[in-house]
Amino acid sequence: MSVQLTVFFVLAAIAVAGAVSLIVQRHPIHSALSLIVVMAALAGLYLLLEAEFIAAIQIIVYAGAIMVLFVFVIMLLNAGSEERTNLSRTAFYAGVPLAIFLLLELAYRVARGSASMVAQPSPAAATRGLSMLLFQDFVFPFEATSILILIAILGAIVLAKRDV
Amino acid sequence: MNELFAQHPILLVSLVKIVVLLFLLLTSLAYLTWFERKVAAHIQGRWGPYRVGPHGLMQPLADGLKFLFKEDTTPGSADRFVYFLAPFLSLSLAISTIALIPFGPGTFRIFGQTTSLVVANVNIGLLAIFAITSIGVYGVALAGWSSNNKYSLLGGLRSAAQMVSYELSLTMSVAGVLLLVGTFNLSEIVRAQSGTTWGFLPRWNLLSPTAPQLLGFFCYFVAAVAETNRLPFDLAEAESELVAGFHTEYSSFKFAMFFMAEYASMITVSCLAAILYFGGWLSPFPQTAAFAWTRYLPAVLLACVGVGLVINGFRYSTAWGRIMLPVVGALLCAVAILAAWPGAVDFVQGPAWFLLKILVILFVYVWVRWTLPRFRYDQLMGIGWKFLLPVAIANVVLTSLAVVIHK
Numbered sequence: 001m002s003v004q005l006t007v008f009f010v011l012a013a014i015a016v017a018g019a020v021s022l023i024v025q026r027h028p029i030h031s032a033l034s035l036i037v038v039m040a041a042l043a044g045l046y047l048l049l050e051a052e053f054i055a056a057i058q059i060i061v062y063a064g065a066i067m068v069l070f071v072f073v074i075m076l077l078n079a080g081s082e083e084r085t086n087l088s089r090t091a092f093y094a095g096v097p098l099a100i101f102l103l104l105e106l107a108y109r110v111a112r113g114s115a116s117m118v119a120q121p122s123p124a125a126a127t128r129g130l131s132m133l134l135f136q137d138f139v140f141p142f143e144a145t146s147i148l149i150l151i152a153i154l155g156a157i158v159l160a161k162r163d164v
Numbered sequence: 165m166n167e168l169f170a171q172h173p174i175l176l177v178s179l180v181k182i183v184v185l186l187f188l189l190l191t192s193l194a195y196l197t198w199f200e201r202k203v204a205a206h207i208q209g210r211w212g213p214y215r216v217g218p219h220g221l222m223q224p225l226a227d228g229l230k231f232l233f234k235e236d237t238t239p240g241s242a243d244r245f246v247y248f249l250a251p252f253l254s255l256s257l258a259i260s261t262i263a264l265i266p267f268g269p270g271t272f273r274i275f276g277q278t279t280s281l282v283v284a285n286v287n288i289g290l291l292a293i294f295a296i297t298s299i300g301v302y303g304v305a306l307a308g309w310s311s312n313n314k315y316s317l318l319g320g321l322r323s324a325a326q327m328v329s330y331e332l333s334l335t336m337s338v339a340g341v342l343l344l345v346g347t348f349n350l351s352e353i354v355r356a357q358s359g360t361t362w363g364f365l366p367r368w369n370l371l372s373p374t375a376p377q378l379l380g381f382f383c384y385f386v387a388a389v390a391e392t393n394r395l396p397f398d399l400a401e402a403e404s405e406l407v408a409g410f411h412t413e414y415s416s417f418k419f420a421m422f423f424m425a426e427y428a429s430m431i432t433v434s435c436l437a438a439i440l441y442f443g444g445w446l447s448p449f450p451q452t453a454a455f456a457w458t459r460y461l462p463a464v465l466l467a468c469v470g471v472g473l474v475i476n477g478f479r480y481s482t483a484w485g486r487i488m489l490p491v492v493g494a495l496l497c498a499v500a501i502l503a504a505w506p507g508a509v510d511f512v513q514g515p516a517w518f519l520l521k522i523l524v525i526l527f528v529y530v531w532v533r534w535t536l537p538r539f540r541y542d543q544l545m546g547i548g549w550k551f552l553l554p555v556a557i558a559n560v561v562l563t564s565l566a567v568v569i570h571k
Contacts, residue, residue, distance in 0.1 A: 003172070027243075029243070029246065029306075029309060030245075030246075033246070033302075033306075036299075036302070040299075043295075052286065052287055052288040052291075053288060053291065053348075055288075056288050056291035056292055056294070056295045057291070059295035059296075059298065059299065060291070060294055060295050060298050060335075063295075063298070063299055064294075064295065064298025064299055064301070064331070065298065065328060065331070068298075068301055068302070068305070068324055068327065068328050069328065071302070071305055071306075071309075071324065072305070072321065072324045072325065072328075075305065075308070075309045075317065075320060075321055075324070076321060078317075127287070127288070127348065
């Protein structure tokens with residue numbers, strides 16, 4: 001097995017284990033930590049695809065900023081352990097088969113389409129290419145998204161300040 | 165395993181570089197604590213460490229041993245796993261960033277491989293450092309939460325909020341440099357700063373003829389002090405209000421790990437400041453024939469320190485000091501002579517200038533800590549969001565304008 005493939009399977013195993021742990025853990029902080037592990041493993045997978053910029057941004061934005069806020073809020077609310085409810089029957093009978101179906105379908109698609117889904121070996125100037133796309137070819141959608149986020153932030157402030 | 169190394173010789177080379185660098189880093193951060201205590205003492209008109217070894221030079225060793233032999237307690241109601249995880253996370257993340265720092269332009273041969281003075285020369289060097297430091301906050305935040313102590317929790321919360329706020333200014337202030345050099349690779353960032361303006365002023369980003377990054381450096385430095393949780397921004401510890409903040413419940417070597425993490429991240433941040441704004445390993449003198457003699461300056465400086473140590477050592481009060489100081493001084497002189505050797509002088513130049521710049525920045529760091537009082541929490545947030553961030557954004561706008569005009 002080549003080094004790349006070994007690293008891929010190790011990272012994939014870590015990501016899946018983290019995702020399972022995210023659901024199984026009873027304390028919100030432990031779940032949040034599991035999610036950080038998933039994100040770090042994903043960043044490793046991006047590195048494997050030579051998408052260095054995406055990998056770094058994945059860590060900085062998701063693991064470094066968004067998850068910090070999650071942890072911050074959990075700590076601020078001092079949330080305790082979850083209480084277990086026995087699985088509701090509809091969720092069990094509908095959810096498990098659907099989950100298995102989704103997994104099988106994904107596996108089928110990936111197995112069939114593997115030839116066309118192989119990552120293009122990206123040039124060293126991948127970051128440059130990405131910024132060209134973002135700021136030249138798709139500059140309007142990019143800026144529109146920024147304005148959308150800005151509006152959301154302003155909305156949050158307006159809603160929060162209403163009572164003050 | 166041997167097969168793996170045979171197929172990928174770079175692994176073995178990297179391993180050797182990592183071991184050497186780790187040894188150097190741990191030693192230097194141990195002596196950084198000595199340096200900090202000495203500078204602090206002299207700022208306050210005291211002598212500082214003086215008992216353990218001549219000039220207190222063995223103090224870091226004594227501190228380390230003391231930390232190792234102290235009782236290691238865990239609070240009964242702590243979350244044990246996270247409580248153990250936090251210091252490891254803190255220290256390992258703080259240490260690993262040093263792997264991305266290039267120390268010089270030279271190359272050397274080892275195991276038949278030509279390699280440079282950096283463990284990982286990656287295209288996204290700068291981003292990778294920011295990525296690692298951005299996860300560093302978890303060490304402090306989780307330590308505060310897992311101790312199950314209100315002071316610790318407050319310290320952890322403050323630190324989380326502070327890090328997220330100041331990371332923005334930190335990244336924004338660096339954007340100015342990126343606009344000038346156009347690359348994330350740290351070695352190339354340094355190379356882009358070579359040359360001089362008007363024949364004598366180094367073309368460092370701080371003094372760049374296109375857009376001097378004075379504002380950018382100011383923002384970077386303030387944000388960096390805040391990111392490393394140092395006074396005047398050490399609200400996470402704030403011993404006057406929170407006992408010891410996030411590490412109240414930590415004792416023994418776990419406490420030492422937080423301590424080491426703080427100093428390791430100080431070193432990283434100073435390395436980054438030197439690379440981004442002060443031309444990294446580049447000599448501050450023009451590279452012309454008239455200034456060829458400056459290549460010997462690092463060796464001469466080192467020799468001066470060595471001679472000074474020898475002279476001081478002979479007059480030292482204790483017998484141990486009268487032996488140790490001259491021996492260390494003589495060793496430094498020997499290293500200086502080696503560094504002035506024709507074959508070595510060019511290779512040594514880069515790391516020497518780099519280390520000198522780092523030392524100056526570290527001194528300013530320590531100086532700030534022992535000069536300024538701590539901010540209040542609302543002041544801290546006010547500075548971060550209402551002052552530093554707008555200034556950093558203004559710097560980005562001004563720099564982009566200058567870059568466009570100069571094109």
